[in-house]
Amino acid sequence: MMHLQKSEVLLIVAALVLGLSSFISPDWLVFTSTLAIAAALVVMGVVMLMRAGLISFGQGLFYCMGGYAVGLGGRFLDVTDALALIGLGVLATVALAMVLGLLLTRYREIFFAMLTLAFSMILYGILVKSHGLGSTDGFGVVDWSILGYQPAQGHESSTALWLAIVLALAAALFLNRYFQSSLGLACEAIRENEVRVEYMGISRRQVLYINYVIAAALGSIGGSLTALTAGHVDPTMAYWTISGEFVFIALLGGTGHVAAPFIAAFIFILVRTYAVELFPNSWQLILGVVLLLIILFLPKGIWSLFTRKRRAEA
Amino acid sequence: MGHSLQPKSWQRTLLGTATSLAIASGGILGFAGSASAQEDTFKVGLVTFLSGGASGPFGVPAAQAAETVIKAINEGTLPAPYNTKGINGLQLESVVIDEAGGPTKQVEEYRNLVQRQNVDAVIGYISSGDCLAVSPVAEELKTFTIAFDCGTPRLFPELESPKYFFRTGLDATADNVGAAHYLKETRPDITRVAGIQQNYAWGQDSWNDFQLSMKQLMPGAEFVDNQTPQIFQGSYGTEISALQTNRPEIIHSSMWGGDMEAFVAQANVRGLLDQATALLTTGESGFNRFKGQAPDGTILGGRGPFGAFMPDNDLSEWFSKAYEAQHGVPPSYPSSKMAQALLALKYAADNSGAEGKPSDEQLASTLKSATFESVSGTVRMALADGHQALQPMYYGEYYYSSETGPELRNIRSYSGACVSPPDGHDAQEWIKSGFPQADCN
Amino acid sequence: MLTIWAILIDGLIYASWLFLVAAGLTVIYGVMRILNMAHGSLYALGAYASASSIGWYYANGGDQLWIAFALLAGCAIVIGAIAGLIMERGVLRLMYGRDEVLMLIVTFALLLILEDLMKLAWGTTPYFAYQPYAALGRFNFGVLSVSGYQIMVIGVSVVVGAILWFWLERTRTGKILRSIIHDREVSEAMGVNVRRMFTMTFVIGAGLGAIAGGFTAPIISVVPGIGVEVIVVAFAVVVTGGLGSITGAAIGALIVGLARAASIHTMPQLELFIIYAVMASVLIFRPNGLFGQATARKI
Known part of the structure; x- marks a missing residue:
């Protein structure tokens, strides 16, 4: 049996605490937490790419595909099982990512960013033109169940939260190991100096390819969860500002640890919702200032709060 | 040295968990705070x-x-x-x-x-x-x-x-059915109709409903072009040329707000609005802003009896x-x-x-x-x-003079039962089958 | 035949506008390696400055066209340069040496802040400054017509491009800037005051963005959010042409402009994709854009 690392034990504990707290937290918080976890899943994909030195401004492509897989699967294929719908999204997304990956792994820096953005915007354009799918208005997601369990009225939110927690925990545990694996470490090496990586006999394109496809799958799961929770999908999910938001959250958290995206997503969503409520006319200003302060004082993201002392020691 | 100062990974995770819990409880406190809203x-x-x-x-x-x-x-x-x-x-x-x-x-x-x-x-x-x-x-x-x-x-x-x-x-169906009725009553002889709509659901739905209504009410009219610029594009030079090359008599547009006003101003300068009359389903929001920018006779709607149509x-x-x-x-x-x-x-x-x-x-x-x-x-x-x-739908023509300001002339109203499908009818099917049960008197 | 002429003219008009918007972006990136997301906000700032100054001038009984144009260009340049100076000295300066991507997010934060500041300053009501646009009238070619103002924008764009080219290629400052573009560390070692050059470049780039907005203001209605709409288009043009290259920006603008005009006249349904399709297909064959230079990899 595999040994659990301490941070994995604590991830599991944190997940359980969060899940159990859903019994006492108000409904809006449960709902917001689910959306934050869904966003964090997408952000994990962005972080994976970032560790390899690539910034994607088009992760909304996979986020949107995951969302539309849930919407379309329920509407046209009569699939109502949440896990099957999420699986459907992952399948479609991985298939697309495997094609796009062949092209995109040749690109770096801003060219990678702009190409991913272009593909995401092309999907946006197609969906806007799809009159049958409601164009920009999107459409509603059917009522769903999990493995035959149909959440009773009033329990949809907490069911969705538990589902999100389980999936996010699985993803976090996997990524924790992945970051320590030779593949994950090779990504970091590519960021530092990819020519040397090549000299060491590692195919950088293969490494980046696998990395890209996994990141796409995570984006799709995040999109599916958002669709299941919010009950509505629309093309905005593929618009570039949404992808920009994910990059924003990723930088907020930093790439130090798998837990960072979750904390960052929570903080981002809570700051935004309170800013919208308290300063309806200038919430973007608040968001921008918060972001600048974080970049100025915590250049490695919020996670560096937890590691700063240690680094000072070393 | 300083082993005790070095947070172990579990401590860090604990710290992380504590932070998230603190945020969560902050949220709950906020909830409890606002729960005591006043009763009166x-x-x-x-x-x-x-x-x-x-x-x-x-x-x-x-x-x-x-x-x-x-x-x-x-x-x-x-x-x-x-x-x-x-x-x-x-x-x-x-x-x-x-x-x-x-x-x-x-x-x-x-x-x-x-x-x-x-x-x-x-x-x-x-x-x-x-x-x-x-x-x-x-x-x-x-x-x-x-x-x-x-x-x-x-x-x-x-x-x-x-x-x-x-x-x-x-809903938007009423806007466009009303627009077709207005054209039939006031301009029965037109044959060439074009459109320009923002490229999203609103624009697509509006143009669809308008086309279907026109086919019912004025079957002789021909649709020569429909442009779909992006929303908030602001500058419509190319679209205006494309419309000009198709020589329409009526230009239907569901564009709204700044886009609609910018289109009218540009089309006016380019002479497109000398050749054709614009029919703006949401034009009323520009009523007090057009000044001389919209030519006299431009047809405005206000999505019902609102604004200047009150x-x-x-x-x-x-x-x-x-x-x-x-x-x-x-x-x-x-x-x-x-x-x-x-x-x-x-x-x-x-x-x-x-x-x-x-x-x-x-x-x-x-x-x-x-x-x-x-x-x-x-x-x-x-x-x-x-x-x-x-509610009834209203359309009218815009006239402006620098002394008396803007005014609406030739206002027509169409009863609610004339422009809205009755319950149980899909809007587009209702139009296609010739407005069953519509009461237009 | 009519359509072909229309495509050429409309494509040229749109391309000249694209070039104006993209020029500042590419100058800043070329020298400073900062992809300035706030460029769109500078554009919006210029548009607001010019729209409100022209509006004020005509509301107070002004009727001299040349004064209106002087106000338009002057106010836009001044406000753009001031905003650029504040952004560079106040924020970006603290961040130099950080990751290129982090700088992108810094400018994104600036974009958010500027969007709301502009809303606080100018409110949300659309601003209209149509007088210069209307005053220049139109030229008719059969059923087609071209607005005189847009012909003038082509001229402005050519002049701006020529000045930029002369400045970069034929002046001493330009030579120094090119040395920074080529190798920043070595030029610093040769005694170039890179920081001062950065400030100058950013202020000029910001001014260019504001001029683009200033000259666009009479055509459009100036509302909140116009900056966000142009930023992706400008990025696409710059990436297509090759980052940091003025010639590239010009050619990129021409290609995108003509492609868009062709699509609007023949297949209006494709308009939404066309810019991205052009960018993606150029990048597939020329991974660094048309005039971009592949950088040597460190080993």
């Missing part, structure tokens, strides 16, 4: 665009109208039948939220409004996507909600047996005066529509028969199928099983 006020959440391109022409005028009307409601200075203080005796308190950010975010904000801020009712939503996403949530949370502006005909067909969700305006009655007279006194310009149609939604809320509360604060059920059952007085005349909630307003 009625809290309404207002959701409208405060940023982005829809804020200037729609969102902010609507928010300003809400400010004017809520103040008057609380002071009891509205004309009869609304001349009592507050709503059902309660002072009206409002929370304004920005509608920007897309449907998913609006679902989140709606839940925050209802569950964290404990609003008693919500009025809002200009974007159709937001209406479609929020309406099922309103039903789930059993919260009395009025959509004041969004125009999608899909709203009620997709919302099975609504109970708490209402719309106090017309009929003369005590309420509309009061509203125009109060709004202009407070905000410096006459109200445009989004302002009137917001005022109408607030009057619907006051009507529902005053007539609910409740002691003190009316419940969501009492509000909903009072407004359902009700008939109430508004700035747009008498409103009947006659569509969608009593959840949507049935």
Whole structure:
């Protein structure tokens, strides 16, 4: 049996605490937490790419595909099982990512960013033109169940939260190991100096390819969860500002640890919702200032709060 | 050295967990804080665009109208039948939220409004996507909600047996059926028709409905072109050339706000509007802003009897005066529509028969199928099983002189039963089958 | 035949506008390696400055066209340069040496802040400054017509491009800037005051963005959010042409402009995709854009 690392034990504990707290937290918080976890899943994909030195401004492509897989699967294929719908999204997304990956792994820096953005915007354009799918208005997601369990009225939110927690925990545990694996470490090496990586006999394109496809799958799961929770999908999910938001959250958290995206997503969503409520006319200003302060004082993201002392020691 | 100062990974994770819990409990505290809202006020959440391109022409005028009307409601200075203080005796308190950010975010904000801020009712939503996403949530949370502006005909067909969700305006079908009727009456001889619509659901739906209606009402007309520039594009030089090469006589456009005004100004300078007449389904919002930029004879609609199309009655007279006194310009149609939604809320509360604060059920059952007085005349909630307003549609021609200012001439109105499909009919099928049961006299 | 002429003219008009918008972006990136997301906000700032100054001038009985144009260009340049100076000295300066991507997010934060500041300053009501646009009238070619103002924008664009080219290629400052573009560390070692050059470049780039907005203002209605709409288009043009190259920006603008005009006249349904399709297909064959130079990899 595999040994659990301490941070994995604590991830599991944190997940359980969060899940159990859903019994006492108000409904809006449960709902917001689910959306934050869904966003964090997408952000994990962005972080994976970032560790390899690539910034994607088009992760909304996979986020949107995951969302539309849930919407379309329920509407046209009569699939109502949440896990099957999420699986459907992952399948479609991985298939697309495997094609796009062949092209995109040749690109770096801003060219990678702009190409991913272009593909995401092309999907946006197609969906806007799809009159049958409601164009920009999107459409509603059917009522769903999990493995035959149909959440009773009033329990949809907490069911969705538990589902999100389980999936996010699985993803976090996997990524924790992945970051320590030779593949994950090779990504970091590519960021530092990819020519040397090549000299060491590692195919950088293969490494980046696998990395890209996994990141796409995570984006799709995040999109599916958002669709299941919010009950509505629309093309905005593929618009570039949404992808920009994910990059924003990723930088907020930093790439130090798998837990960072979750904390960052929570903080981002809570700051935004309170800013919208308290300063309806200038919430973007608040968001921008918060972001600048974080970049100025915590250049490695919020996670560096937890590691700063240690680094000072070393 | 300093082993004790070095946080182990589990300590760090613990710290992380503690942070998240602190955030979560902060949220709960906020919840508990606002839960102690006062008993003698009625809290309404207002959701409208405060940023982005829809804020200037729609969102902010609507928010300003809400400010004017809520103040008057609380002071009891509205004309009869609304001349009592507050709503059902309660002072009206409002929370304004920005509608920007897309449907998913609006679902989140709606839940925050209802569950964290404990609003008693919500009025809002200009974007159709937001209406479609929020309406099922309103039903789930059993919260009395009025959509004041969004125009999608899909709203009620997709919302099975609504109970708490209402719309106090017309949908986009009525705009375009009305537009076709107006052309048939005033310009029966035209043959070449073109369109320019913003490239999103609103523009596509509008053009579809208009085309279908024209095929029924003026089968001789030919559609020579339809341009679909992106929303907020601002500059329409290329589209105008493309329209010119097709030589239309009428240019139908559902563009709104700054886009619509910019298109009119550019098309006017380029001479396109000498060759063709523009028919602007939301043109009324530019009524006080066009000045000489729109040529005389341009056909304007106001999405119903709103803004400059408001009929003369005590309420509309009061509203125009109060709004202009407070905000410096006459109200445009989004302002009137917001005022109408607030009057619907006051009507529902005053007539609910409740002691003190009316419940969501009492509000909903009072407004359902009700008939109430508004700035747009008498409103009947006659569509969608009593959840949507049935109102007449107005079109008129714009004329401007620098001495007397803008005016509307040749105004025609079409009864609600003429331009809106009866319950149970899909809008497009209804048009295609020749408007069954329509009453146009 | 009519359509072909229309495509050429419309494509040229749109391309000249694209070039104006993209020029500042590419100058800043070339020298500073900062992809300035706030460029769109500078554009919006210029548009607001010019729209409100022209509006004020005509409201106070002004009727001299040349004064209106002087106000338009002057106000836009001044406000753009001031905003650029504040942004560079106040924020970006603290961040030099950080990751290129982090700088992108810094400018994104600036974009958010500027969007709301502009809303606080100018409100949300659309601003209209149509007088210069209307005053220059139109030229008719059969059923087609071209607005005189847009012909003038082509001229402005050519002049701006020529000045930029002369400045970079034929002046001493330009030579120094090119040395920074080529190798920043070595030029610093040769005694170039890179920081001062950065400030100058950013201020000029910001001014260019504001000029683009200033000259666009009479055509459009100036509303909140116009900056966000142009930023992706400008990025696409710059990436297509090759980052940091003025010639590249010009050619990129021409290709995108003509492609868009062709699509609007023949297949209006494709308009939404066309810019991205052009960018993606150029990048597939020329991974660094048309005039971009592949940088040597460190080993």
